[in-house]
Amino acid sequence: MKLQNRCSFFKGILFLVLLMLGSECYAQFNRGMQRGMGRGMGRQRSAIPQAQHTPEPPAPKTSGEIVEDQMPAITEALALNDFEAAVVSSILKKYVQERIEAQILKLPPEKMKETFTNISERQDEELKMSLPPEKYEAFLGLMQDGVNKTIKKNKKKKKKQKKEKN
Secondary structure: OHHHHHHHHHHHHHHHHHHHHHHHHHHHHHHHHHHHHOOOOOOOOOOOOOOOOOOOOOOOOOHHHHHHHHHHHHHHHHOOOHHHHHHHHHHHHHHHHHHHHHHHHOOOHHHHHHHHHHHHHHHHHHHHHHOOHHHHHHHHHHHHHOHHHHHHHHHHHHHHHHHHHO
């Protein structure tokens, strides 16, 4: 008698498990079948609302980040020692910050040009007082030609000097 009760109990449990799995499979796979048969061609909606996330625009770089990105190239192009690099870095950060603030103000073009010219003149004066004359002149050339061009010129000069020594 106990064997029959156990057998019928396991059959009942097995029946319930199959019933649950069958309904789950039907619910899951029948959804795709309806699309192919012409029924349910509309957009399927999820019961869970989807949050729409708009990608955040990248934050603008600060004056410190801008200068720190460029300093290795400037240091290499001008052959600055640590002290000179620190001085140039602090001066550039100060004046890049002023330029950023001027752009935020959105002044008329004439006023903006005048402001940028004034900032450049003050930056040049401060750099002239802080750097040795030859490195200041090299910095001015760097600003005119660009960092990459100046580095290439320095490499060419080094090659010529090596050839002349040999």
